[in-house]
Amino acid sequence: MRDKVYIPGTINNIRVGMRQIVLSDTETVRPDGSKIIKSNSPLTVYDTAGPYSDLQYIHSIGKGIDRIREEWYERRKDLTRLEPSLGEPRKKNAFPMQQPVFKAREGKQITQMYYAKKRVITPEMEYVAIRENQQVEAMGLKSYITPDFVRKEIAAGRAIVPSNINHPEVEPMIIGRRFLVKINTNITPCSQYAEEAVKKMIQSCQWGTDTLIDLSSRDNCSHMREWLIRNCPVPVGTSPLYQALAKAGGKPEDLSWELFRDALIEQARQGVDFITVHAAMRKKHLLLTNNRPVNLASRSGLILSEWMNVHKEENFLYTHFDEICEILKTYDISLFLSSGLRPDAIYDANDHAHIAELTEMRHLIEIAWKQYVQTIAEGPGHIPLHKIEAGTKEHLYICKGVPFFTMGMTITDIAGIYGYIASAIGSAQIAWHGASLISNESMIPVDGKEDLQASIIAHKIAAHAADLAKGHPGAQVWDNALCKARREGRLNDIQWLTIDFLSQ
Numbered sequence: 001m002r003d004k005v006y007i008p009g010t011i012n013n014i015r016v017g018m019r020q021i022v023l024s025d026t027e028t029v030r031p032d033g034s035k036i037i038k039s040n041s042p043l044t045v046y047d048t049a050g051p052y053s054d055l056q057y058i059h060s061i062g063k064g065i066d067r068i069r070e071e072w073y074e075r076r077k078d079l080t081r082l083e084p085s086l087g088e089p090r091k092k093n094a095f096p097m098q099q100p101v102f103k104a105r106e107g108k109q110i111t112q113m114y115y116a117k118k119r120v121i122t123p124e125m126e127y128v129a130i131r132e133n134q135q136v137e138a139m140g141l142k143s144y145i146t147p148d149f150v151r152k153e154i155a156a157g158r159a160i161v162p163s164n165i166n167h168p169e170v171e172p173m174i175i176g177r178r179f180l181v182k183i184n185t186n187i188t189p190c191s192q193y194a195e196e197a198v199k200k201m202i203q204s205c206q207w208g209t210d211t212l213i214d215l216s217s218r219d220n221c222s223h224m225r226e227w228l229i230r231n232c233p234v235p236v237g238t239s240p241l242y243q244a245l246a247k248a249g250g251k252p253e254d255l256s257w258e259l260f261r262d263a264l265i266e267q268a269r270q271g272v273d274f275i276t277v278h279a280a281m282r283k284k285h286l287l288l289t290n291n292r293p294v295n296l297a298s299r300s301g302l303i304l305s306e307w308m309n310v311h312k313e314e315n316f317l318y319t320h321f322d323e324i325c326e327i328l329k330t331y332d333i334s335l336f337l338s339s340g341l342r343p344d345a346i347y348d349a350n351d352h353a354h355i356a357e358l359t360e361m362r363h364l365i366e367i368a369w370k371q372y373v374q375t376i377a378e379g380p381g382h383i384p385l386h387k388i389e390a391g392t393k394e395h396l397y398i399c400k401g402v403p404f405f406t407m408g409m410t411i412t413d414i415a416g417i418y419g420y421i422a423s424a425i426g427s428a429q430i431a432w433h434g435a436s437l438i439s440n441e442s443m444i445p446v447d448g449k450e451d452l453q454a455s456i457i458a459h460k461i462a463a464h465a466a467d468l469a470k471g472h473p474g475a476q477v478w479d480n481a482l483c484k485a486r487r488e489g490r491l492n493d494i495q496w497l498t499i500d501f502l503s504q
């Protein structure tokens with residue numbers, strides 16, 4: 001059977017929720033017919049479902065989930081609370097409860113990277129250390145993942161904890177090579193009612209997604225994002241360029257820095273934990289894509305390339321990058337440096353355009369670090385198996401070892417509606433070699449439907465396979481527990497230990 005357990009911290013006043021699989025006893029029959037009964041220790045596993053996996057929890061969409069991090073703010077001297085403007089009208093379909101909005105106090109730094117460099121172990125750092133270890137110490141195993149190890153990895157820029165100060169509902173998680181491989185799911189809730197959008201989000205978390213990216217691209221989607229964030233236990237990301245484009249009437253040539261900045265600030269105050277920014281895509285790089293057989297894989301890349309070609313100017317995300325970092329550090333938003341030039345065909349894997357953009361990312365990473373902004377860099381989309389290892393090593397070297405994520409890892413162009421299978425195969429390989437975050441491939445709808453659950457679980461299996469290959473503490477324990485149950489014929493335990501049943 002499956003239980004929800006809460007593990008207390010020893011440094012900070014925290015309670016870390018995880019799933020515990022209670023296993024039945026092992027029965028051995030002696031030659032004389034008597035039985036020897038030995039108990040099996042329960043298996044504790046990482047849980048992305050937040051309170052939704054707690055059978056005692058009663059959810060109210062209009063109230064949102066518990067703001068677990070808000071009490072951690074009480075003793076902080078580096079935050080200020082923004083008061084709503086007098087007479088400010090409530091937006092149509094807005095979340096029913098007015099939530100406080102925080103930002104860094106003038107002259108103060110609040111990011112996890114800043115505190116890590118100051119040798120401070122924050123509640124978020126201890127929280128992720130407990131989650132990552134999955135209670136392996138209780139089984140007599142040792143783990144290198146201590147709260148101080150987490151702090152050191154964040155300080156070095158090799159890991160990030162996406163946790164906007166205005167998303168106190170989020171359960172802190174970490175992205176980095178020395179930790180569990182995480183998976184991302186894209187979601188577009190704008191066309192749905194709030195209840196339907198939140199239900200889809202909850203299902204994604206229950207199936208195992210570690211982060212969500214809201215790809216809404218219409219002007220009236222802000223209220224829907226608020227509903228999602230207030231009910232979401234995992235980090236939520238966005239591409240502010242899409243909201244800016246909507247404000248520009250859908251015309252790339254009418255985009256501006258001002259529209260992007262306003263969208264970014266609005267989303268920061270809502271609680272978005274990370275944003276994707278295609279700032280490393282320079283005007284000079286566009287010529288390098290002329291010989292490609294297909295267009296760019298990135299929609300944002302296409303939008304920005306059109307803007308640069310029309311205006312004959314440099315990418316405004318590049319020229320205003322310092323200002324972007326100023327906003328991000330004010331709310332402790334993580335920066336996902338996205339690849340606008342990543343290949344959309346196997347033929348173009350690791351080509352000059354992609355490498356040129358990675359080199360520019362290196363420069364931007366250094367700028368972001370000066371402002372203590374937690375940063376992660378995007379890698380290739382389409383790449384054949386035999387080029388993954390070398391491409392990953394080059395990416396990690398060029399981008400100074402920051403966490404590496406890939407948006408829909410594709411190892412062949414012919415997969416069609418089974419693209420998520422090709423993506424899972426490639427994702428397992430690239431995560432083994434160094435990627436920290438993999439994104440499940442958006443499935444081509446069949447008869448108007450897409451099986452999101454199949455895609456998420458396929459990538460969850462890919463992530464676990466990479467964890468096994470990397471020797472992550474506790475990864476082998478799960479497989480061992482299942483194999484022992486199979487050998488002993490404990491059918492109920494076998495069922496509970498499979499990933500598809502655990503995700504229900």
